[in-house]
Structure formats: C-alpha cells, structure tokens
Amino acid sequence: MANRHLKWLMLSPALLFVGAMIIFPLLFTLNLSATDAFGAVNAGADHIGLRNFADAFGDHRRFWPAVWRTIGFTVSAVLLETIFGLALAMLMRRAFRGIRWVRTILIIPLLATPVAIGILWLLILDPTTGIANHLLGALGVPPQEFLGSVRASLPTLVLIDVWQWTPMMTLLLLAGLSTLSEEPEEAASMDGANAWQRFRYVVLPMLGPTLTTALVLRAVDGLKTFDIIYATKGAGGGSSFEAETLNVYAYGLTFDYQEYGLAAAVLVLFTLFIIGVVLVLRRRSARSAA
C-alpha cells in the first residue's frame, strides 16, 4: 500500500512538470478558444461556444490561404530535403578521403539559429544591396526580387529551409543506412541488378522505417516553421500575406490584434492538423511494413 504512495511521490516531479508545461497550457488554450477574449487575457471574457472556429473556417482572406501555404511550404520543403538528403546520404555511405570535413561542413547550417539564418539570407538576397544580385549581374542575369517579391517569397523560403534542414535529413538517413545489412545488396548484385535497381528495390524498402521517422520529424518541424518566415517577412508574412502560414497567422492574431479567443481556436485547429498528419504518416508506414 505504502509502496504505491512512494511510487507516486517519486513520479510527482515529472507529473507536476508535465501538468504545468503541457496539460495546463493545452486546457487553457482549449478554454480560451471558446471565449471572446480580447485585449487582455486576464480581463473578463464570455464563452461563445464554437463561434471562433466558425469564424476561422469562414475566413477566406487569411485563414484558408494560410492553411494552403502551410501545406505547400511543408510538402515542398520536406520533399526536396528528402531527395537531397537521401542523395547525400547515399554518396556519403562509403568512406572517402575528406569525409570528416564534408560532414563537419554539412552540419554548419544546423548549428545556426533560424533567426540568424533568416537575417543572413535577408542580407544576401536584398534586391538592391544584396550580394546575390551582384553575382547574378556579373553573369548577365537581371536583378531578382527574391524575398521582396510576392510570388517568389514562399519558394525562396522553401529553398532557405532546404538549405538549413537537408543536412539533418542526411544525418538521419545516414544513420539508417549504416544499420542495413550489406548481404541483400550483394545478393541483388550477384543476380545482375544495376545500381538503380539495387537502390530502388533493396535499399529503399529496407530504409523505410528510418525514412518514415525522418519524414515525420521534418514534416512536424516544417508545419511549425515560424522563425525564418517572421525574421525575413515580418508580421503577416509580407505585404500581401504571401508567406503567412498558420503559425504566423496565429502569432499575428495574438500579438498584433490581441484577439486571443480566435488565436486559440486557430491554434487548436493547427494542433489537430499536426496530429492528423503524424497519424496518417504512421499508419502508412505501418501498412507498408506489414
């Protein structure tokens, strides 16, 4: 009997931490999403049921475009990162001279903070004073607006994300490749399979679980991307909201508009969306493993 108490006492610091840092904020946000809280969170607010959710679903100016941008940004970035990451991992699978240097250089983008990376790219890609247009000019290419353009902003941000996170994908996949047995590949080689066939029909299926884990990690990270977008495009994701994703939209509702109830509703929907993406990826992985 007393042993059971001891167990709870030992667990209590962790339970308190989880309660204070995860469960309480979640419940608070859930409650806030059903109120008309505005101006100050600690001011009185009325419960308005699901009206904030209805307002969000009915908002075709900001909410839905932000949803599609979030999906577009994540899918493009994760797809490119997976292709480049896998290619680099395959190249680095076999040791070669200078591999340590290559690995060290590869992780440099991972070490910098996203805000610093955002500012760095902002300076490089500045349409008037940035070095990118100077280099393009030397090659005879007309100056580009990059992040200053409504159309090019989101693709440019995708490329910045790819530049920063491809190394992480490479490292994850490299770790997965190093655990694979070489025998199936050797057997396929003996049977006359060429390099592409060995990769497509032997290595890739064996790498499946690692690939799924890497995809889930990067997809969730990609969906949550905020700092690079905010550092380069500012509030609202630019003048035409061209890079406004759900995270940036929710931040704007909170800190620029002080509409805490609506912001909480958007965040609840966003959380459900992320959970949905993880469940779908997990289920597909389980199905293909079976």
Add this chain to the structure above:
Amino acid sequence: MAAVERVMSRRLFGGLAAGVAGGVVLGGCSSGAPSASTPLRVAAVNHVWTRAVRERLGEFEERVRRRVSMSLLTGDQLSSSYNVKLNASATDIDVMMVRPLQEQLLFAHNNWLADLSDRVQEPAFGWADFQAPPREASTTGGRVLSVPVVTERPVLYYRKDLVPTPPKTLAELKSAAERLTDRNSGRFGYVGRGQRSGAVTQWSSFLYSYGGDFTTDGRSAIATPEAIAAYEYYGELLGRSGPPGATNMSLEQAMPIFAQGKAAFYIDADAIYTGLVDPKVSAVGKTIGYAPFPTGPAGSKPYNIPSWSLGINRFSKLQDDAWEFIRWAAGVQLVTALQTAGIPGARASVWANPAAAAGFPPELAAAMQVNARNGVGHDRPEVLQVGRARDIVGRPLVSAVLQEQVAPVARDADAEFNDFLVRDNRHRES
C-alpha cells in the same frame, strides 16, 4: 523496505504533497515590496531619444537615489513584451514608453496604464506647455495616461547634388523622381516605405493632401475618390521610381537605401534625420536637403504626431519614482537639451526657443515649422486594434505599389474596414 513503508504512511504522503503544492502556490504569489535597492525599470524603444536619455541617467539617479534599469527593444518587440508581461500583471516594468496613437487606446481598454491626470496638473510641470495635438493623443476617455516626449512630422529629404531646388507639389515630385530614375546604374528617383502596415503612417500625409482621411463619421473612407487617387499616386511614385522589392520595405529597409546614395528623394519622419547625416552610416550626409511636405490637390497636410510617450505601468510598485522619471524626462530642461541635440519634443516653449532650434540644420528646422503649422494630429486610423486597421488600409497601398488595379482592391478593403469598425466599436464598449 519495511522501514520505508512505515515512514511513507498515507498521512505523511498527504502532508508532503500538500507542502509541495503550498510551496509552489506561495512561491508564485510572493511579490515582495520594493526596497531602496530595487531599480526603477524603464521599458523603452531603441530610439535616438532613448539613447540620449540613457547618457544622462546619472543625473536622475542622483536625484532620486535609486538606480534606473533601462531596457531597449524595437517597437514591435516592446509591444509584444507589454502584451506578455502586463497580461500577467507584471510589476517589473515601472515606466513604459508607448506609441500613443498605436497602443494607448488598447492599453487604456486593458487598464494597463496608471491615471496621470492629477500628476500632470502640478504647476511646475506645465502640462499646458505641451502642444495641443500630442496632449490630446495622450488623453483617453478624459484621463491623461501618458506624457509625450518625441514628436514627428514627415519631411522631404532630397539630394542637393541631384536636385537643385526641391519640388513644391506632389506632381512635381513624381515627375522629378521618374526623371532621376536610372535602374541600370542602380539609382532610384524615390524611396519610401511600401510594406503593408509600415507604409500606412507615411502614406497618411499623401491621403490628407489629396483631401481624404481614413474614416468619415465613423465609417470607412478608404474607397472615396480622394483616397483612391492618393493610393494611385503613391503606387505610381514608389512603383515606377522606387527600388525593387518596395513592398517589403519599412523604415529599416528604406532609410539605408537613401543613406547609401541610391535614391534622390525620400519622405519619412523628421525625427530620423540624425541617422541620415551620421557619416558612420550615411554616404550622403553632406548633400542632403530638407523640404516641407509637398502640396497636393487639397494642400500640404502632413501628419504632426506624438510618436512616443511615457506612461506608468498600473501594476508598478514604484509609481511615485516612475512619475519623478517622467517629470525629469519630459521637463523643460531635458526637452530643451534634447531638442538642441536634434531630437524634437512636444513642448511649445522649447519650439519657440531659437536656441533649441539651432540643433537642427536650418533648412530642416524651417521645414519642421511649416509641417507643424499644416499638421494633422493622427497618422493612422484612430481605433482600438490599430494593427488590424493598418493591415486592412495597407492592402490597396500594396496593390498600388505593385502597379495593380487599385479601385477594386480599395472597394474590397473598404467593406472589410467597415466590418472591422463595427467590431472595434463593440470591443470599445465591452
């Protein structure tokens, strides 16, 4: 193990749990009264005014015998910091630097600012000495909630080596800017703010000079012929003669382009001129000329506003010392010293003092006087949710700069702005 079981009785477990919980609650509630060593905390924007005041803090600290801790943030960071801290009724901010036209209505609605109505009436403070528009902007619902310390008007900065005489009308400005634009050599006729929200305050002077305003009788006025003409004018000026990526530009992006000698004209606040003449950051300091805001179809109507004020956090436990700080920072003596150093304040007596005007280049001082005379007391919609209003009003502005059709976007934004105004009024009454 048996010993542990004896020790860990149900009663003892309950007592321990209650003790931990009580400790956490008490720890969270304890706030502690300020002592003599508690610093007076000033939350301020990173501005030329703040840096000048910080250099003189020793004088104030000696007077009140209390250390002053001043934290400097950008405008947006400062705003977010207030939102986070004051939502938690934080006491670790005493003096708050606020933008009266951006935040004061909201902060008053949230009851975050202490009422200074009685304090400003001290005869020695001379509240009546403050110019009327800044005084009005500091007063919400009949209560004085802040004291203005920095005022701003737009000024036309131009390159004397490229333009012998500055344009007097908006039409002249546009044609001169187009003539001076040479994209191949990287020179632009005009640079200015084009970012959706950031550009609204500068565009307001164009709007007024075309005879428009943001609202009329509580309803949106951003699709009136005057407003559409102002949108189109600004779009043509910046879109045709401005640098690429103009819709991504606010003060931080536009100012360096002029300072690097890449533009012939630039309209922005007069309070930033020190950054344009500083040889450390400007290549054109010696060739800059200053002119009043050009005349539009409805005359020259620039904004004349208090850009920054000082208020007291309602939750502060050092409100008397915080007021002492405001009395000192907004007092005649310091305002005169700062204005002589080129930082425009809000006191009429200092503006009338020729010695204080000597701090500005003569051409700039003359332009500031003209703009102050013609000035309109606001540069953004006067609503609770200024951020959202600026986003709506700025939408047609961005379309104009991108050289798109303005009228349909303005009509759509007008409908959105009207809906917004209804909601904003509802919030005000709540």
